[in-house]
Amino acid sequence: xxxPDRDLVASSLHPPYVDFSGFGHSDTWSTEDIxxxxxxxxxxxxxxxxxxxxxFLSEDTAWLLxxxxxxxAAPPCNAEAAHCKEPEQCPVIDSQGLGLSPGLEGQVxxxxxxxxxxxxxxxxxxxxxxxxxxxxIGPDPMEWxxxxxxxxxxxxxxxxxxxxVGKDFHELTGKDMCVMTEDDFRQRSLQxxxxxxxxxxxxxxxxxxxxxxxxxxLGAEDLCSxxxxxxxxxxxxxxxxxxxxxLKPHSYGRCIRWLNKEKGIFKIEDSAHVAKLWGIRKNRPAxxxxxxxRSIRQYYKKGIIRKPDVSQRLVYQFVHPV
DNA sequence: CATGAGGAGACAC
DNA sequence: GTGTCTCCTCATG
Numbered sequence: 650x651x652x653p654d655r656d657l658v659a660s661s662l663h664p665p666y667v668d669f670s671g672f673g674h675s676d677t678w679s680t681e682d683i684x685x686x687x688x689x690x691x692x693x694x695x696x697x698x699x700x701x702x703x704x705f706l707s708e709d710t711a712w713l714l715x716x717x718x719x720x721x722a723a724p725p726c727n728a729e730a731a732h733c734k735e736p737e738q739c740p741v742i743d744s745q746g747l748g749l750s751p752g753l754e755g756q757v758x759x760x761x762x763x764x765x766x767x768x769x770x771x772x773x774x775x776x777x778x779x780x781x782x783x784x785x786i787g788p789d790p791m792e793w794x795x796x797x798x799x800x801x802x803x804x805x806x807x808x809x810x811x812x813x814v815g816k817d818f819h820e821l822t823g824k825d826m827c828v829m830t831e832d833d834f835r836q837r838s839l840q841x842x843x844x845x846x847x848x849x850x851x852x853x854x855x856x857x858x859x860x861x862x863x864x865x866x867l868g869a870e871d872l873c874s875x876x877x878x879x880x881x882x883x884x885x886x887x888x889x890x891x892x893x894x895x896l897k898p899h900s901y902g903r904c905i906r907w908l909n910k911e912k913g914i915f916k917i918e919d920s921a922h923v924a925k926l927w928g929i930r931k932n933r934p935a936x937x938x939x940x941x942x943r944s945i946r947q948y949y950k951k952g953i954i955r956k957p958d959v960s961q962r963l964v965y966q967f968v969h970p971v
Numbered sequence: 972c973a974t975g976a977g978g979a980g981a982c983a984c
Numbered sequence: 985g986t987g988t989c990t991c992c993t994c995a996t997g
Contacts (some may be wrong), residue, residue, distance in 0.1 A: 884984080886987075921975085933989070938974085944988060946976065951987095962974060962997090975996080982989080 722727055770858065777855045780804060783890065789856035790849060793823025803929045805848055807922065809902070814838040814845065820885050828851060887944050888953050888967070890927060891915070901926075913970030917963040 754850060756799075779789050784804055786797040793801065802815050817837040818826065834842035894901040895915055904919035904926070917923050920938035928936030945965060948954035957966040 673985060708996085884987085936989085940991090943976070943977085943990080947988075949976090956975090960975090973997095975995085976994085978992080979994105982987105984986085984988105 662921070673679040717905065728865060730928070745769070773851060774855050774859060774898060777852060779893060779900070779914065782885070782892055783926070785930065788859060790852050791827050791856070793826075795820050795822050798823055798826060800929060800932075801852075802845070804926075805845060807925060807929070809841075809844060809848075811841045811911060820915070832835075870962075886932065887941070888948060890930060891945075894923070894926070906965060911970060913967030914957050915965060915967070916961070920963060 662873045679779055777788055786793060786799075786800055790801075798818060798821050799815050802818055805811065806813055806815075814837070829842060829846075831846045834846035836842070838845065892903065894905045895907055900905060904922040905915060905917050908914045908916050920941075924938040924941045925935050928934055945954055949956075952968050954965050957964055957967055
């Protein structure tokens with residue numbers, strides 16, 4: 650369980666940035682916006698380095714409203730929750746307009762921040778769980794083999810559009826990587842060592858928090874979906890993989906997205922990227938869209954995936970929508 | 972040229 | 985046997 654060391658890691662991540670200004674834009678990914686200005690850490694948020702806050706801006710923001718509404722929530726907080734649709738406004742408490750006394754104002758602010766904090770941490774954990782399933786690796790970097798490390802590196806490169814650095818971390822196990830300092834990372838990769846270090850720190854903290862809190866940070870609904878899509882130990886099927894990507898629009902919406910979720914119709918926006926991700930998952934570096942699409946077409950006969958009635962390029966349909 | 976359809980052989984489990 | 989992966993040809997826009 651949480652050793653003092655890990656406590657230290659969780660409470661003093663480097664750098665402990667939380668930036669709400671990143672909410673809502675999801676165009677290009679650059680290393681510049683991975684280092685947002687400090688905005689909330691001095692208000693007591695935990696050391697969670699959120700490189701891309703649009704990770705948490707799903708197309709459907711209902712979860713945000715739902716989760717910001719605890720049973721005993723004070724009315725002002727609920728009112729504020731509505732503001733959370735505009736994430737950059739989230740940390741701003743308009744207590745003056747609510748006519749709160751200074752003491753109550755502080756309490757409300759703390760409670761709202763606490764809620765945001767819980768949501769954020771929960772979403773980080775969910776994203777990590779998804780990545781674990783997609784990569785077939787464990788959540789704790791300390792337990793990664795060198796193969797796992799390479800997978801994680803490849804994945805992170807693709808996620809953040811980083812240059813390839815796998816060779817710079819050749820033969821390193823997760824344990825090796827975990828004891829490395831930020832400078833060690835920079836020495837191995839001048840370009841993106843700091844980003845990788847920060848990203849690894851998120852994983853390390855998540856592993857530690859999970860160890861300490863279990864799944865308490867995930868809601869019941871989330872646990873159901875986790876169980877539903879769970880494939881631990883089993884080789885993942887392509888259709889499962891695609892569905893996992895589709896269920897994380899805030900992370901993978903740029904490469905694959907629903908056109909009609911009810912009907913199970915989806916479009917592969919970036920065929921090369923999806924193929925690359927599938928290749929990483931299956932340890933098939935030579936994977937490309939040509940091969941991936943051939944595998945998808947195998948599903949026609951099996952009645953798993955088909956072309957929609959109105960056939961479009963790169964558009965497929967799950968025969969049995971989720 | 973990118974994509975789509977499908978045949979066929981190979982391979983891992 | 986199943987589920988891909990790989991290579992292939994041919995068709996389409």
